[in-house]
Amino acid sequence: MNVALVNTNRIKPPIAPIGLDYVAEALNFAGHHVEVLDLCWEDDCDCAIEKFFDKKEFLLIGVTLRNTDDCVFTSRQSFLVPFSAQLAKLMYRAGCVGINFGVDSGDERILKRLRRDFTPNDILRAVRFCKEAGILVMLDLLIGSPGETEVSIARTIELTRLAKADRIGVAVGVRVYPGTKLENLIEQEGMRDGCVGGNGPFDPIFFLEPQVAPSVFNLLDKLIGEDRRYFFFDPSRPTRNYNYNANQLLVDAIRKGYRGAYWDILRRCE
Numbered sequence: 570m571n572v573a574l575v576n577t578n579r580i581k582p583p584i585a586p587i588g589l590d591y592v593a594e595a596l597n598f599a600g601h602h603v604e605v606l607d608l609c610w611e612d613d614c615d616c617a618i619e620k621f622f623d624k625k626e627f628l629l630i631g632v633t634l635r636n637t638d639d640c641v642f643t644s645r646q647s648f649l650v651p652f653s654a655q656l657a658k659l660m661y662r663a664g665c666v667g668i669n670f671g672v673d674s675g676d677e678r679i680l681k682r683l684r685r686d687f688t689p690n691d692i693l694r695a696v697r698f699c700k701e702a703g704i705l706v707m708l709d710l711l712i713g714s715p716g717e718t719e720v721s722i723a724r725t726i727e728l729t730r731l732a733k734a735d736r737i738g739v740a741v742g743v744r745v746y747p748g749t750k751l752e753n754l755i756e757q758e759g760m761r762d763g764c765v766g767g768n769g770p771f772d773p774i775f776f777l778e779p780q781v782a783p784s785v786f787n788l789l790d791k792l793i794g795e796d797r798r799y800f801f802f803d804p805s806r807p808t809r810n811y812n813y814n815a816n817q818l819l820v821d822a823i824r825k826g827y828r829g830a831y832w833d834i835l836r837r838c839e
Contacts, residue, residue: 572596573627575618576607589633652695657702667705667735667833670695674710675728676721683714684750689728696732707736707832712785714743715751715760717778719788726792729799736832739793739801741785745774797839800832 574589593603604621611617660668672692674680680688692708699706708729712722729737745752745764755761755776763782767774777785786803793799818838819831827834 570601570629571625571627572601572603573622573625573630574603574605575630575632576605576609577632578609589631592631652691652698654698654701657698657704661702661704665704667707667830668699669707669709669738669830669832671709674712674714674721675725679714679717679721679725682716689724692728693732696734700733705736705833705836706732706734707738707830708732708734709738710740711743712739712741712789713777713781715754715758715763715776715778717781719781719784722781722785722788723792726789735798736836737799738832739789739799741789741802742775742777745776751776800835 574593576589589605589607593605596603604625604627606617606621608614608617670692672687673683673685675689675692677689696706696708710725710729712725743751745755755764760776760779763776763779764774765777766772781788789801790803793801816835819834822834822838827837829837
C-alpha cells in the first residue's frame, strides 16, 4: 500500500514530527511504501504540496496537526462543523477507536473571540456521533484566553459534562506565537499584563486572562471536583498532573506494554 504522511506544522525553530516518524516506521515494518512531506522545511508550501502529489497515487494520506496556530491550512473550515454520524461510522469501520477534539472552549462568546467556526452545539453533536459509533472521545480545553471569565469557564466545564466525553484535558494559559492574530489581539487591546515568558528565543510566551488569573485554579478544582475524567494540572496538587513529560504513570504503563494515544493509556490505567 502506498501511504503519504504530511506534517503541516510550521513552528519556528523547526521541530521534527516525532509522531509521524513513529507511524512511518510502523508502516514500513508492516511492508507498506511510505513517503513523507514535511512542510516545516518548505519555503513555498503550495508548490511543495503540488510537486509531492503530482503523478502519484496514494491509497492512504495521513496529516498531522500540532500547535494549530502554526499549521498550513488550505481551508478555514474546522473538522467539527462537517462532522456527521455517517463519517463517525465510516471512521469506526476503518479502525478508528478514539478521537481527540481540540475544542478550546464550550462558551460561544469565547469561541467567536478565538475565531473558531464551530459552536457549543457542534461540539455536543460531534461527541454524540462518535459515542453512537463506538469511538472514544477526548476534548481538549484552553482556559484563560483573552476575555475569559469565571462564567465562561463554568459554561465550558458544564458543556463537557453534557457531552459525556470519555476524557477532558484542561490546560490553563494559552501559548502566544509571534505573528499570529492572538498576538495582535493582545497588543491592540493592551493585555500584555496577562503575558509571561518571552525573555529569549527559547522562552515561549503564554497568556492568562488577568481577570481570572487569581482564582482560576481554585475555580476549576471546585467545578471538576473528583471527576477522574478530567486531566487537570493544579500546581498545588501535582498528583493530578497529566503532563506527558516525565509522567511516571505513563512511563510505567508503556514499559508494561500499553500502546495508543497517551490520554487513552492514562484512561485504561485507572
